[in-house]
Amino acid sequence: MDVALSQRLKVSLVEADRAAVRQIEAGVPLSLILDGLLRAVEGECADDTRTSILLLDPEGRRLLHGAAPSLPEAYNAAIHGIEIGQGVGSCGTAAYLGHPVYVTDIATDPLWVNFKDLAGEHGLRACWSTPVEGEDGRLLGTFAIYHLTPRSPTRDELDAINLVSRSAALAISKQRKINPRCA
16 A cells, blocks of 8 residues: 555544544434445545444344445345354454454455355455454454455555444444444
C-alpha cells in the first residue's frame, strides 16, 4: 500500500469512527452504522476488497449476518448462522480461538475445507478475520476482510482491522445495552 493511500485510509477510518459514534448517540440502527464503517474501508482499499461483520447470536454459538455491503447476497445468506468452531472458515475459527485468523489462500487452507467451494463460487480467495470483543473481553462478533486474489495483509490493513474492530465493538455494545437479545 503506498503512503498516500495509507494516509487516506487512516483519515477515512478515523472519520468513519467519529461518524459511528455520532450515529450511536443518535440511535441509528446498528446495521446502518456497521455498513458505514465497512464502506469506509472498502472505499479506500483495493478494488477487490470486500468486508463483513458477523454478530454473535444470543446463545453464543453461531455468527449471524451483521453487514457486508459488497459481498454477494447468496454468500451472506449461506454463511448466516454458521457455528463457531475450529475449521469453520476464518470467522468461525477466529471467534472460537479468540484471536485473528489470516487465511492467505482460501482454496488451499484447511480452515476452509468445508467452505472453499462456496467462497470460490463468489471469487473469494483470501480472508482475514478478527474477533470483535466488548470492553469486558466477551465476544460480540467478527470483522473480516476478503480479497479476490490470494494475499497477506499489510501493516496498514492490520491497523485498519484493529480500528474497525474497536468501532464495531462500540456500536454493538451500545446496541446490546439497549436490546440485550439483539444479535
